[in-house]
Amino acid sequence: MALLLALLVVAYIGSLWASARGGRSFGSASGAEYVVLGCLLGPRVLGVVGDEALRSFEPVAHVALAWIALGYGLECGMVGDRPARLSRNLLAIVFTAVTACTAGAAVYFVGSRLEVEARPSLAVLSVALGLVSAETTRHALRWVTERHLVRGPLTELVQEVAAADDAFVLMGVAFLFALATGQLEVGTVLVPEWASAGATLGTGIVLGAATAWLVARAPRHVEWWTLLLGAAWIATGATTRVGLSAMAATFAMGLTLSVASREAGALRTMVMSTEGPVLLPALLLAGAHLTLPKGTAESAIVGAAVAGRLVASYSAGTLLASVRPSTRRAAGWLGLGLLSSGTLTMMVAFATRLRFDGAVGRLALLTAAVGTLLGELVGTFALRRALASAGELGEREPAPEAPAAPEAAS
Amino acid sequence: VSAGAASKGLGTRAGQLLVLLTVLGLFALVHAARQSGESSGELVAATGLLLLSGMLVAELLEPLRLPHLTGYILAGVLAGPHVLHFIGHDAVKRLELINTLALALIALAGGLELKMSDVRVAARGVAFTMLTQSPLVLIAQGALFVALAPHIPFTRDLPFPMLVGIAVLWGVLAVSRSPSATLAILSQTRAKGPLTRFSLAFVMSSDVVVLVMMASALSLTRPLIEPGASISLEKLQSVGHELLGSVSLGTTLGLVLIAYLRLVGRQVLLVLVAIGFALTAGVQYLRFEPMLTFLTAGFVVQNMSSQGEKLLHKIEETGGVVFVIFFATAGAHLDLPLLASIWPIALALCGSRFFVTWVAHRAGSAWAGESDLIKRWGWCGLVSQAGLTLGLAGILARTFPTVGEGLRSLVIATVAINEVVGPILFKLGLERAGEVQNKG
Numbered sequence: 017m018a019l020l021l022a023l024l025v026v027a028y029i030g031s032l033w034a035s036a037r038g039g040r041s042f043g044s045a046s047g048a049e050y051v052v053l054g055c056l057l058g059p060r061v062l063g064v065v066g067d068e069a070l071r072s073f074e075p076v077a078h079v080a081l082a083w084i085a086l087g088y089g090l091e092c093g094m095v096g097d098r099p100a101r102l103s104r105n106l107l108a109i110v111f112t113a114v115t116a117c118t119a120g121a122a123v124y125f126v127g128s129r130l131e132v133e134a135r136p137s138l139a140v141l142s143v144a145l146g147l148v149s150a151e152t153t154r155h156a157l158r159w160v161t162e163r164h165l166v167r168g169p170l171t172e173l174v175q176e177v178a179a180a181d182d183a184f185v186l187m188g189v190a191f192l193f194a195l196a197t198g199q200l201e202v203g204t205v206l207v208p209e210w211a212s213a214g215a216t217l218g219t220g221i222v223l224g225a226a227t228a229w230l231v232a233r234a235p236r237h238v239e240w241w242t243l244l245l246g247a248a249w250i251a252t253g254a255t256t257r258v259g260l261s262a263m264a265a266t267f268a269m270g271l272t273l274s275v276a277s278r279e280a281g282a283l284r285t286m287v288m289s290t291e292g293p294v295l296l297p298a299l300l301l302a303g304a305h306l307t308l309p310k311g312t313a314e315s316a317i318v319g320a321a322v323a324g325r326l327v328a329s330y331s332a333g334t335l336l337a338s339v340r341p342s343t344r345r346a347a348g349w350l351g352l353g354l355l356s357s358g359t360l361t362m363m364v365a366f367a368t369r370l371r372f373d374g375a376v377g378r379l380a381l382l383t384a385a386v387g388t389l390l391g392e393l394v395g396t397f398a399l400r401r402a403l404a405s406a407g408e409l410g411e412r413e414p415a416p417e418a419p420a421a422p423e424a425a426s
Numbered sequence: 427v428s429a430g431a432a433s434k435g436l437g438t439r440a441g442q443l444l445v446l447l448t449v450l451g452l453f454a455l456v457h458a459a460r461q462s463g464e465s466s467g468e469l470v471a472a473t474g475l476l477l478l479s480g481m482l483v484a485e486l487l488e489p490l491r492l493p494h495l496t497g498y499i500l501a502g503v504l505a506g507p508h509v510l511h512f513i514g515h516d517a518v519k520r521l522e523l524i525n526t527l528a529l530a531l532i533a534l535a536g537g538l539e540l541k542m543s544d545v546r547v548a549a550r551g552v553a554f555t556m557l558t559q560s561p562l563v564l565i566a567q568g569a570l571f572v573a574l575a576p577h578i579p580f581t582r583d584l585p586f587p588m589l590v591g592i593a594v595l596w597g598v599l600a601v602s603r604s605p606s607a608t609l610a611i612l613s614q615t616r617a618k619g620p621l622t623r624f625s626l627a628f629v630m631s632s633d634v635v636v637l638v639m640m641a642s643a644l645s646l647t648r649p650l651i652e653p654g655a656s657i658s659l660e661k662l663q664s665v666g667h668e669l670l671g672s673v674s675l676g677t678t679l680g681l682v683l684i685a686y687l688r689l690v691g692r693q694v695l696l697v698l699v700a701i702g703f704a705l706t707a708g709v710q711y712l713r714f715e716p717m718l719t720f721l722t723a724g725f726v727v728q729n730m731s732s733q734g735e736k737l738l739h740k741i742e743e744t745g746g747v748v749f750v751i752f753f754a755t756a757g758a759h760l761d762l763p764l765l766a767s768i769w770p771i772a773l774a775l776c777g778s779r780f781f782v783t784w785v786a787h788r789a790g791s792a793w794a795g796e797s798d799l800i801k802r803w804g805w806c807g808l809v810s811q812a813g814l815t816l817g818l819a820g821i822l823a824r825t826f827p828t829v830g831e832g833l834r835s836l837v838i839a840t841v842a843i844n845e846v847v848g849p850i851l852f853k854l855g856l857e858r859a860g861e862v863q864n865k866g
Contacts, residue, residue, distance in 0.1 A: 252471070
């Protein structure tokens with residue numbers, strides 16, 4: 017009970033902090049400061065929160081992560097209130113896939129030459145580290161646009177590409193968790209891994225479609241909350257029980273709702289109003305789960321993943337900016353600018369940490385944290401420079417008094 | 427309830443049924459699968475299932491003009507450990523934590539609904555009806571219990587003095603009502619008018635009356651049930667402490683809430699969730715009465731500040747979720763095998779309770795000079811029983827281990843009937859009185 021209350025207090029502080037900033041994304045682009053704070057409070061540094069306490073938080077963490085993924089699904093492919101162009105969505109998926117594959121390949125290459133605890137599951141480790149190295153810059157861009165007046169083709173391009181970068185990662189997580197579960201026994205039938213991954217996404221799609229249909233016939237927002245929570249918790253609980261990815265299922269549910277519901281905008285607003293109270297405690301918990309690598313071999317693996325990401329992101333960013341003459345000057349900076357990773361990376365890594373007890377979970381979370389901090393130090397600055405190089409960065413006029421922020425979960 | 431309920435045609439109902447079957451089918455698949463992940467997933471999924479299926483069953487029952495609450499209970503029964511086994515006994519037990527919060531919010535909303543001006547208007551009628559209801563129901567139910575004793579397994583061989591003692595306790599239990607069911611029906615129907623005012627004031631105040639009656643009955647009947655024990659005023663003293671403590675704490679909480687709403691006013695729901703969990707644990711530790719504490723807090727906010735409507739609106743926003751979880755869990759809790767084994771006794775006790783409640787109400791409201799509307803339909807809101815009755819039965823089971831468990835089983839069986847029939851009657855009464863704003 018005391019721990020639950022502590023979490024509620026953190027959520028409360030987080031939501032006040034978020035609303036006090038007039039709707040700005042809280043603190044840094046990736047929320048890295050909360051990860052660091054969690055790490056400091058966790059069992060490995062100050063020990064304010066012990067291992068047992070962390071374990072008791074796990075059920076709450078599963079629900080929180082899945083809820084956050086529902087929000088990602090609802091926002092996927094959207095730039096503000098408008099959908100991004102399909103070509104840009106596909107481009108985002110390709111870029112994310114290439115980044116994930118590059119980082120994963122680097123991990124596999126290094127891991128196969130070293131003696132590490134995760135050697136028997138090197139393929140799983142490579143997939144996991146590839147996925148937590150793949151996300152690009154939605155939050156970083158949001159961070160920049162909240163502080164500067166940015167407008168132009170490069171801004172639009174990056175916005176649209178970043179809008180759909182969650183899709184590949186979260187669908188990949190469905191596959192990763194299915195790999196960990198192995199063949200699933202349903203009665204007397206053995207379900208292969210690929211089918212389990214499909215079932216994870218299928219569960220989300222079916223529940224999303226059902227919720228969209230029910231929402232259209234329930235005029236009161238109170239009922240929408242009941243429907244959203246009910247469907248999301250079914251997806252979360254059902255997948256978690258059999259070891260599949262709740263985040264992937266709720267992401268698919270959110271994406272389906274976004275596509276199929278006429279009320280998607282209102283649903284998006286409802287779910288995103290809870291982002292602060294849910295996300296900040298989740299980042300703190302993720303930080304508290306962080307551990308240092310065991311030996312140089314594990315450090316090398318993390319290094320390989322980060323290096324793979326660096327190479328892929330830099331290449332992708334450079335290529336992206338070089339296509340148009342007007343944005344060519346920003347090519348180098350944009351390559352580094354795409355290094356920023358948002359909260360999705362930490363959340364996926366945290367979910368992986370909860371699912372995989374051993375080196376896979378530990379290294380995935382560590383890689384995400386290192387990548388996030390690196391992106392925070394380099395990426396946001398580089399993105400700003402890229403936009404300035406392209407002549408798209410101006411000074412924002414002082415904002416008028418912000419209206420009262422919407423209530424969380426209201 | 428959806429405003430568009432009336433326009434929901436066969437296609438919509440078929441669609442809702444299809445969604446319900448799909449969700450249940452998904453659950454059947456998940457249950458057939460070997461568990462290879464977190465066991466906590468089962469609890470999360472169970473909560474989701476209760477929410478979604480509760481809402482769908484309630485919608486499907488709408489054409490029968492049954493209250494949504496009945497649908498929630500039915501969904502709980504369906505998904506629970508006695509029918510489809512999707513939600514096991516363990517999950518039902520673990521859901522009690524969520525119920526704690528639900529009950530706190532329900533009680534707070536109950537207090538917020540009680541405006542001093544309304545209470546003043548209804549006070550005379552409530553007082554006179556309470557004065558007739560309480561003794562008449564107690565005596566009639568106690569007498570019937572004694573008469574039925576040869577047919578009740580745990581009372582068959584009891585000596586007469588002991589039987590009388592248990593019959594008195596049974597009579598007190600029969601006087602208790604369900605504030606949560608009353609509030610759930612009012613939340614659904616958005617009813618306004620004299621019957622609504624009367625029912626709300628009566629049911630909320632009967633909470634206090636029943637606590638005092640139970641404490642007195644425990645003190646007086648102890649020598650009858652436990653040979654060698656003497657009449658002790660200790661229990662009465664502890665109830666006085668419980669009531670005063672609850673009211674004091676509730677008043678303090680109310681004042682704190684007023685200050686928060688005035689000075690900060692943000693993230694009210696998050697604050698309520700934290701207070702709901704923390705204060706319930708604290709109140710239970712202090713052996714105060716949580717329901718009364720939150721009821722008082724709501725009453726203070728409504729009548730000592732201008733923040734009442736704001737807070738009530740916030741709680742109402744959660745209404746769908748809170749009521750569905752609370753009553754669907756209650757449905758999953760229902761012990762169907764037990765009900766099947768003693769249903770004739772339970773039915774006889776419930777039937778006589780309806781009748782005596784009706785007679786006592788007619789007498790009390792005539793004495794108070796109430797309007798014809800209250801005289802005719804006022805009893806409908808006094809039939810429901812739920813959490814408070816079960817809580818009191820739990821206290822009896824602990825106080826008198828030899829007969830308490832049997833008594834509790836019988837209470838569970840009768841509450842099962844009253845929990846289903848009571849809300850239907852109350853909704854019917856409100857409809858007949860023309861006070862229902864939401865016709866869904």
